[in-house]
Amino acid sequence: MEQRANNISRLEGGQFDVLIVGGGINGAVSAAVLQGRGLNVAVVDRGDWAGFTSSSSSNLAWGGFKYLENYELNLVRKLSTSRNRLLKAYPSNITELGFLAALDHSSPFPPWLAALGSSAYWAIGNFQTQRPQILGPEEMKAEEPVINIDNVRGGIEYYDAYLRDNDSRFVFNFIRSALESGASAANYVELSSAEREGGLWRARLRDLEDGHDFELTARVIVNAAGPFADGLNDIWGTKTEHRIVYSKGIHLVVPQLTASERVLAFFDDTQRLFYVIPMGRRSVIGTTDTRVDTPFTEVTEEDRQFLLRQINARLDLDQPLTNDDIISERCGVRPLVVKNDGDDREDTDWTTLSRKHEIEVDDHHRVITIFGGKLTDCLNVGEEVAEAAEELGLLLHPDDGHWYGEPPEEVRQDFMRQAKRMKLDDLRHKKGVEPLSERLWRRYGRRAFGMLDEIREDARMGEDIMHSADYLRVELHHAARSEMITKLEDFMLRRSKIDLVVRTDKIRTADGLSEVAEILFGDHADEKLAEYLATGEKVDQPS
Ligand SMILES: Cc1cc2nc3c(=O)[nH]c(=O)nc-3n(C[C@H](O)[C@H](O)[C@H](O)COP(=O)(O)OP(=O)(O)OC[C@H]3O[C@@H](n4cnc5c(N)ncnc54)[C@H](O)[C@@H]3O)c2cc1C
The missing domain is CATH 3.30.9.10 (D-Amino Acid Oxidase, subunit A, domain 2)
Incomplete structure (x- = not known):
């Protein structure tokens, strides 16, 4: 909650090189590459990160x-x-x-x-x-x-x-990479309107959590609204050769x-x-x-x-x-x-319509629109958006490829050595289940080192938090600090896949659910839990 609030204060009244509208795979990858290559980027989504198409794929x-x-x-x-x-x-x-x-x-x-x-x-x-x-x-x-x-x-x-x-966790990793390079990003923030003023975009946004409106300026807009890309271009009158x-x-x-x-x-x-x-x-x-x-x-x-x-x-x-x-x-x-x-x-x-993507640049309005695209093609989309930004006169650092990918093999080996020394996998070994060290490395990369420290200091951090959810207490604390979880559903369905793989009735009666809400939302836990339970029936569950 604090992470999002800090980002919203940075967005309010901020001056950015680029405003990216949409935090699905295309917006996330654009944020990672543009911020990673030295621009000052703002990225917003009116739902959760990957809350729309990018959490409905075949993975x-x-x-x-x-x-x-x-x-x-x-x-x-x-x-x-x-x-x-x-x-x-x-x-x-x-x-x-x-x-x-x-x-x-x-x-x-x-x-x-x-x-x-x-x-x-x-x-x-x-x-x-x-x-x-x-x-x-x-x-x-x-x-x-x-x-x-x-x-x-x-x-x-x-x-x-x-x-x-999940696809949505993969997408969030690009948002996190952008955040770590200094981008300002917030979910549940909608772009309401935008107009050109003095050579800049003046964008009006609404925080959908508390309903307050604010403005920011940007030199260029990246329209990464996926299925909504055409509607967004209509707002400011961008004419394109393609549509969705x-x-x-x-x-x-x-x-x-x-x-x-x-x-x-x-x-x-x-x-x-x-x-x-x-x-x-x-x-x-x-x-x-x-x-x-x-x-x-x-x-x-x-x-x-x-x-x-x-x-x-x-x-x-x-x-x-x-x-x-x-x-x-x-x-x-x-x-x-x-x-x-x-x-x-x-x-x-x-089924015969192509699954290719197109990126169009509107020089006059200074808008880059991403049409189509697949998760698979995300690195290409990122690189093409960076080229388009350069075409519009933004100066990017050379591409050293650091905006994507996992840490090098030697870092992974160092992590595995540390995990072995503390007997992490022996402690939590379950037959037929992926070793904990591999799971933590896959989900968190370098950030998993800090988790080992936390488990060493407090053994409770290494305990499962909800039966059959494959999540440790330490992961929840980490998520609360750095995964911009605004609603409980963001965690249950998109940062984790608990809502996808565990039946609703089991989740609702799970012992650990209240603790999950407490760790993620502190004083707001009851309110967030009630909101989740009220909408839970609708969320990806058959009626
Ligand atoms: C059933 C299915 C299976 C698929 N399987 C695969 C697969 O296996 N592999 C693969 O590579 N691809 C797959 N795809 C394709 C891939 O999932 C999509 O092409 C991709 O997720 C589209 O991403 P996007 O960022 O363009 O759109 P989205 O993920 O929809 O993101 C657009 C975002 O823009 C936000 N937005 C819109 N308007 C505003 C506004 N005014 N203010 C703020 N935010 C706004 C929306 O909330 C949304 O989150 C599949 C797609 C589907 C539907």
């Missing part, structure tokens, strides 16, 4: 194998290169994993053609992942007994990558369907790919791809039944999955970029 960093279907070789090349860069820069957070795709008689491709495609995909990705392979139905069954091979002709296994923690259309996608989180850490891929009855994606001790089924006219969407009973029907038909389960197995749900719209003069007619197949 994959991938080259887009399926885009080869539309012959988008350039896009696949770009995304594969981005995936490779992410794998290198985030060795603990982004992990390569297999995609085992089962092909049945109604699939659009026979296994041999899919195998050819996967080899091309591997080559386009510069052979940086494991080599793909073709499998017969029996081999698939041996690898993944859960797959129903009655109709399966064969399959392929190719490799991509996924974010081990929406494709809705849903995910269902269910108990773990396979213990192996790989993605299972299937074609649904409409011949679109959908997946079973690992999420710790859970599995995530998704996603759908439906044209919608509004960014505000929710999972409908029809969506739910569609996905459950598809997955039940393709797996050998003791009992088919039903609504009762759904632990939580996610729903969002992909902001897809189209030319202003067409290609989104009623009869356009939505």
Whole structure:
């Protein structure tokens, strides 16, 4: 709470080089690169960081194998290169994993053609992942007994990558990087209006927590409002060559369907790919791809039944999955970029619209707009926004690459040595669960050193705070100080993924929940807890 209040005081009346509107992946990465390269940056979001689209993804960093279907070789090349860069820069957070795709008689491709495609995909990705392979139905069954091979002709296994923690935590790391380099940032702050005055932008903002309005000035605005980018440009009259259309996608989180850490891929009855994606001790089924006219969407009973029907038909389960197995749900719209003069007619197949991004610079208004983009492509988006800022005359320090990535391997080894000396993993060892040292390093990097000190000083800091939540007391104290948690939901759903992987009734009755609120909000704990419990039913939970 204090961290946010300090940032709001810096924003109020402040003079900035750049104001970034939107704290999803595109706004977060822009903040990290521009502040990291020496500009004075303000970044705001009217919700929580990654509170909109960037917390509804499949958590994959991938080259887009399926885009080869539309012959988008350039896009696949770009995304594969981005995936490779992410794998290198985030060795603990982004992990390569297999995609085992089962092909049945109604699939659009026979296994041999899919195998050819996967080899091309591997080559386009510069052979940086494991080599793909073709499998017969029996081999698939041996690898993944859960797959129903009655109709399966064969399959392929190719490799991509996924974010081990949530998309939203990945996004927050860029906000934190910007904050640590000196940016002023606040969630739950909305840009209400902005106008040019004396060669500068004068922006009016509202703190949505207490309703007070304030102003700041900036030389350039970065419009990173994702699905809302067009509406924002309308406010100040920026005309662009592109605009956004929406494709809705849903995910269902269910108990773990396979213990192996790989993605299972299937074609649904409409011949679109959908997946079973690992999420710790859970599995995530998704996603759908439906044209919608509004960014505000929710999972409908029809969506739910569609996905459950598809997955039940393709797996050998003791009992088919039903609504009762759904632990939580996610729903969002992909902001897809189209030319202003067409290609989104009623009869356009939505799935064939490109997933590429576009960055447009309005020299006259001094606005940079980011259209589309994927989590996977975030480093490219950051670099292109930096180029656009230079185009508008802002002076950036040379790019030394320090605005992204994990600390070097020797720092990690030093951390692991210290953790070993204090027997951290022995103390908290649970069978089948990731060692604590690795978990802390992945989540906090260099900041995890301080946590070791705190646990050494007070053993209670090393205790689990909520049963099955995989969070230590020390992590909560750290989050309270430096993860800008404004509502309890910010922690439960986005900095952690507790709301995604634990059933609502278990969370509500969990012993540690009040202590979580106390650590995060001090004197305001009761009020914040009541607010969370009142909205909890709505948050990503099936009704
Ligand atoms: C179902 C689904 C699955 C996906 N899977 C993947 C995947 O596996 N891998 C991948 O790479 N990509 C994936 N994507 C794509 C990716 O998630 C999105 O392209 C990306 O998150 C978009 O980020 P963004 O920053 O542009 O938008 P957002 O995350 O929506 O951020 C825009 C922000 O702007 C804020 N905002 C808007 N107006 C204002 C205002 N006036 N004042 C202040 N703030 C404002 C909003 O609150 C919002 O938080 C998926 C998308 C979906 C929907």
